Amino acid sequence: MAASRSSTPVLKDELDIVIPTIRNLDFLEMWRPFFQPYHLIIVQDGDPSKTIKVPDGFDYELYNRIDINRILGPKANCISFKDSACRCFGYMVSKKKLTRDSLECLIAIVPIDLQYVFVDMIGNFACKTMNLGKYFIVDLTSLQSKDPTHADALCSANKYPSNRKGLLSPLFPKNWFRIFIESFIDMQVAKDPSGKEINALEQHIKNLLSPSTPFFFNTLYDPYCEGTDFVRGYPFSLREGVPTAVSHGLWLNIPDYDAPTQLVKPRERNTRYEQALYPNSTFAAFSVQDTDHIYIYSFLRYVDAVMTVPKGTLFPMCGMNLAFDRELIGPAMYFGLMGDGQPIGRYDDMWAGWCTKVICDHLGLGVKTGLPYIWHSKASNPFVNLKKEYKGIYWQEELIPFFQSVTIPKDCTTVQKCYIELSKQVKAKLGKVDDYFNKLADAMVTWIDAWDELNPSGSSGKLPNGAAK
């Protein structure tokens, strides 16, 4: 595969990818072109006697439960067992500036899947006369098998146009959303004027390296993106922005819903329409308009924007597609006590998100959400999820007002100090909700101790000049 033409730095020596897993990592094959340049930190949850197979050619370090206990000693009890929350151990031991989280259930982002199809389709087109205005329909879920002939078979089995013949389908409703995959075309057939990147990792890097704007909402979203800017009325004094600490990406296909929503809407995919034509699949249709542009019409709701979450506003941070600047905010990325032996699960990333946002607001750092998208293919069992989450569903009604009203004193100028202060307030105000929060508050302190022990130079959590509020 050709390397994409890129003006975004690769940051090979400054980025780690943390992967919590309980299984073999064959999925890495699919990510190889994007992950291979980077160092991986694999945190093996569950039974440490099991050997995790990592495909060849990756540069990684692996930690299982035994390693965690050895490295942290008595402090290891703050790292959850049998829950993806264990990933925060990876953040702690990383030596790099930026961290990208990657859960094994991710298969690939939409463009990678489409790219595979395109190699085939473009090959066909390139040697024939282009027929303009034709449409092709492909079942994206079938691409998990990475076999385009399978997609073909699906097309004919369902009696809609095959992706080779290009018949116009009247089935599709009128208002499709159009994804313009430009750099993709650049790789294969035609030149593209803007060279837009669709590599998820590169988008995260872009997000983290450009400023955020938490103090005033820009209606054209991220003003540092190509082709956009600050709108009229945006105060000039705020146009420099602040450093970005967190880049929160989203997911196509299966949305990140809680258990009750999953139960009511088991078939919902992150789409433009209430129900896709064939509920268990997600489709895209491709139209070749001219030699330079291939339009991809999709049911998928792809919102082409990155934006800063304003100061003072909380949001649910999903850990599936997350990148952050370890030096700016690392110590706040603690995912709590979840999983085995704990009364709650599936709130690890929520907890980290609320703490992180409050601290970012206090320190004048930015949190972005939006692009990049990844393709979420594995829906978890809603009944299992309900069992894990139900306490959280009640507790969050207390937690949200707590986080919305928390204030951190001015003399807390590092992330660690803010975090310790938060832990005190958690104990004081949430301890009465449930004893779990007393334990959690203690674990938060243990986490910071462990972090400082493993990161002694004090370079992480240092404040950019003049940003304390």
Place this chain on the structure above:
Amino acid sequence: MRNPPTLLSLAIDSAVINFCRISDLSFVPEHILLELFVGKVFLRFFIKVVQSDCIRDVTATGTIEVEIVNPERMSQVIIKDDEVDIVIGALQSDLTSFMEAWRPMFSRFHLIIVKDPDLKEELKIPGGFNLNLYTKSDMDKVVGLSSTKDSKGELTDAVAQHITNLTTPATPFFFNTLYDPFSEGTDFVRGYPFSLRSGVECGLSCGLWLNLADYDAPTQALKPSARNSRYVDAVLTVPARAMLPLSGINIAFNNELIGPALLPAFRLAKEGKFRWETVEDIWTGMCAKVVCDHLRLGVKSGLPYVWRQERGSAVESLKKEWEGVQLMEEVVPFFQSVRLSEAAVTAEDCVAEIAASVTEQLGRANPMFARAAEIMVEWIKLWKQVRSQ
């Protein structure tokens, strides 16, 4: 735990998808109708149907007589056409091409056309519209726009999208990462508190612009060929206490709830006719946002897009005084920190209180602010007067 689907349930599933196209349900056996309407899975759908006024009679005995009155209305939001006014500001005399372009969207509604007081010529307006023409008082500026064409060359209906925005709830107290949860195909994400999921009423819907974005004169002068071609398929609620620049181009609002706040009170001494020579909408927007935040109403931003044509020269505008830009720097901290009292429960009250704060805090330093506050107070008086007739 779950039984495998039966032929019956598969048929029901498929019927539900195509439900709105069926105009006569009398042939459907009762027990199937019951499954459709009483089963929990379809409860939401049922609620939508009931609210849409399509069901003639629902009896308490468990039997339901259903007559689908108007299949098309099932998927529309329920706002009667006579509840919508479209206000058009006429800055140029020949409105023919503009109105013809928007005819498909505008012809159902009542139009209020307000002629620029400085415009000398008579307005040329094509026939076939239900309209009232006003030649004095201020207005929203809409001229210079056409509706966006999507890839198929079909016009997107900006009015319908604004109506949808205003009639679905807003969520200003917690940010939903999948944007507007009341859109089709999306919902609240995991971690969103349930107590906040019913949302609040939306007071203001701010649309965006393709082609020429609403940039200020310096930006436009620096990047004369910049065009906004990025179509972001989302509506989102601007969180409470977050300020935003309101553009007077392409907005819709709930007149009953926040009408009094939408007054361009802040006039620059050398204000020009082109959008980037004014800041009155920015001022108005911040007032409106403060009012909405205080009254717990929502402000949405995003869709719909309109397509903006080229007008004027940014560099020429730069040569004029743009003190407005400097002045706005001062007002931002003011708006971010102004707090209204518990006693302010209507938009009129809120605007009056803001005006008082403006006089007190900003008016001393600069008479333009004092003047703006005066205008706001006068406007409230006028508003109450006109409304009470």
